[in-house]
Amino acid sequence: MDLTSQEAPQYQERIKRLQKHPVDGIALMKFIEAGLTWLRTNHQSVNALNVFPVPDGDTGTNMVLTMQAAYDEISNQPNRNFGRMAHTVAQGALMGARGNSGVILSQLWRGFARALDNYEYLDAENLVQSLAVARDTAYKGVVRPVEGTILTVAKDIAKAAQDAYKQSSDLIEIFETIVQAADESVEKTPLLLPVLKEAGVVDAGGKGLFFILEGILRFVRGQSLEIPHASVKPLSAITLGEALNSIEPGQDYEVVVDFFPKEKLNLEDFYTNLENMGTSIQIGEGDGLYRMHIHVPTEKRYEPINYAMSLGTISKVSMENLIAQMEQTRLEGEHNQLSLAKVEPGQIAVVAVVPGDGIGRVFASLGVSAIVEGGQTMNPSTQEILNSFENLPTDKIIILPNNKNIIGAAKTASELTVKNVAVIPCHSIPQGLAAMMRLAPNGDFEAVVQDMSDAINEIETGEITQATRNVEINGVAVKEGEFIALHNGMLVYASSDLEDACLGLLSKANASNYELITLFSGADVPKADINRYADAIRKVYPNQEVEVQEGGQPHYFFIISIE
Amino acid sequence: MENNSIAIVTDSTADIPDFLLEQNSIHVVNNLIIIEGKSFLDRLEIKRQEFYEKLPQMKMFPTTATASAGVYQTLYESLFKQGIEWIISIHTSKKLSGIFNAASLAAQSFGKRVQVIDSEMVSLGLGFQALVAAEAVKQGLKLENIISLIADTRRRIRLVAMLDTLEYIRRSGRVNWLRARLGDVLRIKPLLEVRNGEVLSLGEVRTYRKGVKRLLDMLTSLGPIERLAILHTNAEKEAKEFLQSLSFQLPTSPVIVNVTTVIGSHVGPNGLGFVAMLSR
Numbered sequence: 001m002d003l004t005s006q007e008a009p010q011y012q013e014r015i016k017r018l019q020k021h022p023v024d025g026i027a028l029m030k031f032i033e034a035g036l037t038w039l040r041t042n043h044q045s046v047n048a049l050n051v052f053p054v055p056d057g058d059t060g061t062n063m064v065l066t067m068q069a070a071y072d073e074i075s076n077q078p079n080r081n082f083g084r085m086a087h088t089v090a091q092g093a094l095m096g097a098r099g100n101s102g103v104i105l106s107q108l109w110r111g112f113a114r115a116l117d118n119y120e121y122l123d124a125e126n127l128v129q130s131l132a133v134a135r136d137t138a139y140k141g142v143v144r145p146v147e148g149t150i151l152t153v154a155k156d157i158a159k160a161a162q163d164a165y166k167q168s169s170d171l172i173e174i175f176e177t178i179v180q181a182a183d184e185s186v187e188k189t190p191l192l193l194p195v196l197k198e199a200g201v202v203d204a205g206g207k208g209l210f211f212i213l214e215g216i217l218r219f220v221r222g223q224s225l226e227i228p229h230a231s232v233k234p235l236s237a238i239t240l241g242e243a244l245n246s247i248e249p250g251q252d253y254e255v256v257v258d259f260f261p262k263e264k265l266n267l268e269d270f271y272t273n274l275e276n277m278g279t280s281i282q283i284g285e286g287d288g289l290y291r292m293h294i295h296v297p298t299e300k301r302y303e304p305i306n307y308a309m310s311l312g313t314i315s316k317v318s319m320e321n322l323i324a325q326m327e328q329t330r331l332e333g334e335h336n337q338l339s340l341a342k343v344e345p346g347q348i349a350v351v352a353v354v355p356g357d358g359i360g361r362v363f364a365s366l367g368v369s370a371i372v373e374g375g376q377t378m379n380p381s382t383q384e385i386l387n388s389f390e391n392l393p394t395d396k397i398i399i400l401p402n403n404k405n406i407i408g409a410a411k412t413a414s415e416l417t418v419k420n421v422a423v424i425p426c427h428s429i430p431q432g433l434a435a436m437m438r439l440a441p442n443g444d445f446e447a448v449v450q451d452m453s454d455a456i457n458e459i460e461t462g463e464i465t466q467a468t469r470n471v472e473i474n475g476v477a478v479k480e481g482e483f484i485a486l487h488n489g490m491l492v493y494a495s496s497d498l499e500d501a502c503l504g505l506l507s508k509a510n511a512s513n514y515e516l517i518t519l520f521s522g523a524d525v526p527k528a529d530i531n532r533y534a535d536a537i538r539k540v541y542p543n544q545e546v547e548v549q550e551g552g553q554p555h556y557f558f559i560i561s562i563e
Numbered sequence: 564m565e566n567n568s569i570a571i572v573t574d575s576t577a578d579i580p581d582f583l584l585e586q587n588s589i590h591v592v593n594n595l596i597i598i599e600g601k602s603f604l605d606r607l608e609i610k611r612q613e614f615y616e617k618l619p620q621m622k623m624f625p626t627t628a629t630a631s632a633g634v635y636q637t638l639y640e641s642l643f644k645q646g647i648e649w650i651i652s653i654h655t656s657k658k659l660s661g662i663f664n665a666a667s668l669a670a671q672s673f674g675k676r677v678q679v680i681d682s683e684m685v686s687l688g689l690g691f692q693a694l695v696a697a698e699a700v701k702q703g704l705k706l707e708n709i710i711s712l713i714a715d716t717r718r719r720i721r722l723v724a725m726l727d728t729l730e731y732i733r734r735s736g737r738v739n740w741l742r743a744r745l746g747d748v749l750r751i752k753p754l755l756e757v758r759n760g761e762v763l764s765l766g767e768v769r770t771y772r773k774g775v776k777r778l779l780d781m782l783t784s785l786g787p788i789e790r791l792a793i794l795h796t797n798a799e800k801e802a803k804e805f806l807q808s809l810s811f812q813l814p815t816s817p818v819i820v821n822v823t824t825v826i827g828s829h830v831g832p833n834g835l836g837f838v839a840m841l842s843r
Contacts, residue, residue, distance in 0.1 A: 514770075518769075
């Protein structure tokens, strides 16, 4: 708990006032809003809790989106009945669940709601009960529960509530104990889960749950839920590639300035000044060099540069016209229209989750009937996955999540439909493609699912990305900013050179024993350079065929299939 | 009915090796392949190996033509003149070729004396049916028994193949399951089977070795086999290796066949497959 003693007297009055009112459905709506707001305020710090030093930390984002869906659902149909509102929350969370953490969060809400079925108000007794049912439901929702995760935090919360109830039947006192217990439980997660300890982080999902609960408590106490935050990321974590997705009307120029400040930057002031100029602000730092990224209106396009010049020495400036860029992207988009496979009633249709245009085209060419955009940093929601196939004119659906973190949402989607849906547990793009090779649209559903599931084990996956911090995993020491190679999800090699990272990966994967190496280049690899990397690989592997595709995925410079 | 009173007629797409044709007195009508405006008689006027070597470089896609009904009529007439009572004329799937129609047309003027049969197969999938029929003729079986024997044989035949590329079969227009851009983006090798007279997809592979493994798995899963043919289009070495890698009890004298150009022009070089006739 980060509450200071000075704050304490201010909220005592408010609490006394609140204690007189029964906690009804409208109060729950406020709680959800508070939990969501506080989580959103802190979601970047949750995202940063990533076991792998890869730029795919998205647990915070996923939990925010899941809670947002829950809030949208209840704010649309406010009701005084607490139990009914709890069900609405659970329904919203279920439909909006993204990523594994979102799925577990939605299970917690489901259990919570189930225990409160017939209660008009929340009280100490049914709170204790509902937390226990929430815990049980979440554990049951996971095939092999792992301790040291959000599940453990849920378990510790339920226990703390039970113990506190023996001492007091005051709802607020019990809730304070719960938040305290959540905090302590999160801090202990590295003791239970060795990968967390090795990476020097606490569990991200557990931390997110803590923020939701703390947000509710802060609301009860009348504390701010939107403390301005000026966070600095490592340079490599600034995601410029997604600028076009976040373009706001009137903010026509993207300006990026690298500079060395004369004296230590006051980040709060710096951030506030930038906010007066534009939007989409990101600040990065590495070795004393600061990088600021901002979207500004045309007439203000030189302001960020002048401002940076007043603070120190500028080393690099780049400015892009986002409107023109967007037009270009739109034209390219039209040119590259996907042709999805038409499916007829009774046939098997495949839905693929893909992280880039190029990879989407590859899947489309192999006969998928629907594509859901998503991947490492953008886990699609259960609802998005559901929408992708609900309108297909067949009842036989196969989903290729192509990412470990999307399997949960895909499974949830499969349970929410009357259609016959199978999820192939593919963890990577190469595995998904290997499964596609076995698609027989007119075949026996069970047999095709079995065949496609078997196929994912017949391929080796390589991924090259960039480390977001220093770490040592599997005996591989990695420095922030280095290129790291993952072989079937395991860190096997790191290098400051991208070409060397590719070759290191192929060597670790024994590529010389295979026939075909397919490179899917990422959005961050300049088109002009792609063939240079392919040629370097061909030189070392003259007996293997090397095929290159523009994948267009973010964060991953190369996704490589070896077969 | 005398032993020698029934004749078996097929066409060059049956891919029956010459020595077996002679041994079993099977009559073959040759189809035509037209390369850059010139037509060649299948089996006689064109060397398969040379054809497949040149195929990828050909500026115009070769086309194929069935022998005319007149050719069939002439053959049937001459057989009847030699004292044959009945003719069983068995051909490639009518869903894939016009051969069956040409033969049927020619047969019309002979009433029931010429029985034209749709094998619903190609290559040795057809060839095995013709061979079984010819052997039955030698054994003195009656016409109706031979015809039902052919139907029984057809049910026991499996034909599966891996093509090196989708390019040729796409141009052939012989399949309806090809997705619009399949193979355009990612290079793939399609696996297919012929069943009920149609070419069906068994999915794809991206490497030769994986394709061979899948062919092996499929062949092994079929159970006891009475006759076996390994089909290829200029991949004789690979066909031999495939045959050698089979660990189950092989039927007597399996054949390895470089497939006729009339079929091969629709599938392209470096294809590999098998025809298996299951034991009863």
